[in-house]
Amino acid sequence: MVEKRMPLPVAEAVERVMNYKKRQEKEWVPLEKAHGRFLAEDLKADHDVPSFDRSPYDGFAIIAEDTTEASQEKPAVLEVIGEIGAGSVFENEVKQGQAVRIMTGAQIPDSCNAVVMLELVKEKKDNNNSYIEIKRSFKAGDNISFQGEDTKAGTSLIDKGTCITPGISALLATFGYDKVPAAKKPVVGIIATGSELLEVKEPLQPGKIRNSNAYMIMAQIEKAGAEPKYFGKFSDDFDDCLRAVQDALAEVDLLITTGGVSVGDYDYMPAILKELNASVLFNKVGMRPGSVTTIAAMEDKLIYGLSGNPSACYVGFELFVRPIVRHSLFTNKPHLRKSKAVLGTSFPKPNPFTRFVRAKLFDEDGQYQAVPAGLDKSGSVTSLAEASAFIVLPGGTRGYEKGMIVDILLIDDEQGSEWPWANIVPSYK
Numbered sequence: 001m002v003e004k005r006m007p008l009p010v011a012e013a014v015e016r017v018m019n020y021k022k023r024q025e026k027e028w029v030p031l032e033k034a035h036g037r038f039l040a041e042d043l044k045a046d047h048d049v050p051s052f053d054r055s056p057y058d059g060f061a062i063i064a065e066d067t068t069e070a071s072q073e074k075p076a077v078l079e080v081i082g083e084i085g086a087g088s089v090f091e092n093e094v095k096q097g098q099a100v101r102i103m104t105g106a107q108i109p110d111s112c113n114a115v116v117m118l119e120l121v122k123e124k125k126d127n128n129n130s131y132i133e134i135k136r137s138f139k140a141g142d143n144i145s146f147q148g149e150d151t152k153a154g155t156s157l158i159d160k161g162t163c164i165t166p167g168i169s170a171l172l173a174t175f176g177y178d179k180v181p182a183a184k185k186p187v188v189g190i191i192a193t194g195s196e197l198l199e200v201k202e203p204l205q206p207g208k209i210r211n212s213n214a215y216m217i218m219a220q221i222e223k224a225g226a227e228p229k230y231f232g233k234f235s236d237d238f239d240d241c242l243r244a245v246q247d248a249l250a251e252v253d254l255l256i257t258t259g260g261v262s263v264g265d266y267d268y269m270p271a272i273l274k275e276l277n278a279s280v281l282f283n284k285v286g287m288r289p290g291s292v293t294t295i296a297a298m299e300d301k302l303i304y305g306l307s308g309n310p311s312a313c314y315v316g317f318e319l320f321v322r323p324i325v326r327h328s329l330f331t332n333k334p335h336l337r338k339s340k341a342v343l344g345t346s347f348p349k350p351n352p353f354t355r356f357v358r359a360k361l362f363d364e365d366g367q368y369q370a371v372p373a374g375l376d377k378s379g380s381v382t383s384l385a386e387a388s389a390f391i392v393l394p395g396g397t398r399g400y401e402k403g404m405i406v407d408i409l410l411i412d413d414e415q416g417s418e419w420p421w422a423n424i425v426p427s428y429k
């Protein structure tokens with residue numbers, strides 16, 4: 001008799017895995033390599049930005065009070081006593097009736113309190129002196145970028161655990177981080193199992209398929225923010241696969257295998273986990289695809305037995321590996337973000353398990369509409385290419401109709417979620 005496995009509700013399965021979460025160490029990476037890495041420290045402004053009052057225009061720095069009476073008929077005439085470009089500081093005193101030619105980004109001279117754009121003045125020369133005419137009045141503060149107007153010293157800017165975007169690179173540079181405190185990437189190993197697997201470059205042969213899961217998982221690992229380490233593909237041979245798993249475990253923080261976790265004659269992962277004396281957290285989850293997802297721990301190291309079926313493997317990764325990786329990178333929102341969508345297709349057949357349908361999203365008047373991205377089967381590979389969400393259909397005795405509002409999990413969203421499972425209640429129990 002084949003072993004009977006008891007399915008665990010998805011939320012409970014995720015919870016069990018998250019008991020093994022831990023944070024990575026911090027390392028310092030050059031700023032130019034920091035894009036896409038995760039901040040290991042909160043980022044706080046240690047000075048005002050800008051750090052001095054500056055001109056937002058090419059023009060003339062003036063004392064606004066000199067223009068109080070200025071008009072078309074009776075322009076104010078100011079003597080231009082010098083000029084400064086960005087990076088220079090005007091050292092002399094500017095007195096009443098005087099102005100300084102100033103370029104965008106330059107520090108406003110002491111005692112000046114407004115800037116007049118070049119286009120708004122008439123320039124005149126008299127002997128060796130320069131003058132400007134201004135035909136309207138200006139108020140103190142007109143056309144000044146004030147110290148601290150962008151951010152003030154002491155402001156909290158970015159939380160640790162945030163993925164470094166180009167905008168954050170700009171901030172890091174602004175605050176002098178030529179080296180950035182980043183979470184060290186966990187190394188995630190991949191082993192593909194299956195005697196049917198061909199190398200990608202090999203021509204098709206009868207009964208064989210190309211190994212797509214390994215490359216899919218490597219990409220998912222990178223997208224999650226970790227470092228993939230691929231150990232190759234192995235035929236369904238107990239000893240070979242056992243050795244591969246043992247060897248790989250010594251070199252990684254987490255290990256993912258794909259294939260061989262079900263109950264088939266050549267599905268050796270359950271026996272390998274037994275041989276290793278690994279403690280199995282679960283070997284069946286109340287979900288489709290991915291019901292065979294098996295996760296075990298060797299001391300504090302997780303071993304993921306993901307399904308060989310591509311869609312099941314993909315979903316298993318996003319639900320169980322991603323949050324462990326993201327948590328290790330210091331975020332407090334490690335799970336896929338949950339949102340709502342209008343179901344674009346009916347699912348009339350009830351399913352006792354919670355389904356995660358790979359879906360395409362369309363924006364209709366600010367509301368997501370979700371439709372399956374391809375064949376809704378565990379073995380489908382094409383449905384993964386265009387999927388940007390999983391439609392979550394909790395298990396139960398009824399189907400789902402087009403037009404219903406359903407939960408979705410966003411695959412490409414970077415914001416993440418603390419815990420998206422709160423209101424997803426599988427009713428098959």
Ligand SMILES: Nc1nc2c(c(=O)[nH]1)N[C@H]1C(S)=C(S)[C@@H](COP(=O)(O)OP(=O)(O)OC[C@H]3O[C@@H](n4cnc5c(N)ncnc54)[C@H](O)[C@@H]3O)O[C@H]1N2
Binds near residue numbers: 212
């Ligand atoms: N009697 C039962 N049979 C099956 C059950 C069950 O409960 N009772 N579960 C089914 C479910 S659900 C799934 S999912 C699969 C899981 O299979 P395994 O994880 O054991 O994976 P394999 O048997 O090795 O392969 C399944 C499928 O995936 C293809 N595959 C494998 N590796 C790759 C790869 N690297 N790249 C692309 N495709 C891969 C493989 O050729 C098979 O077609 O079991 C069901 N059976």
Ligand code: MOO
Binds near residue numbers: 287289291293311378
């Ligand atoms: O693990 Mo299977 O994907 O439920 O089809």
Ligand SMILES: [Mg+2]
Binds near residue numbers: 308
């Ligand atoms: Mg199998």
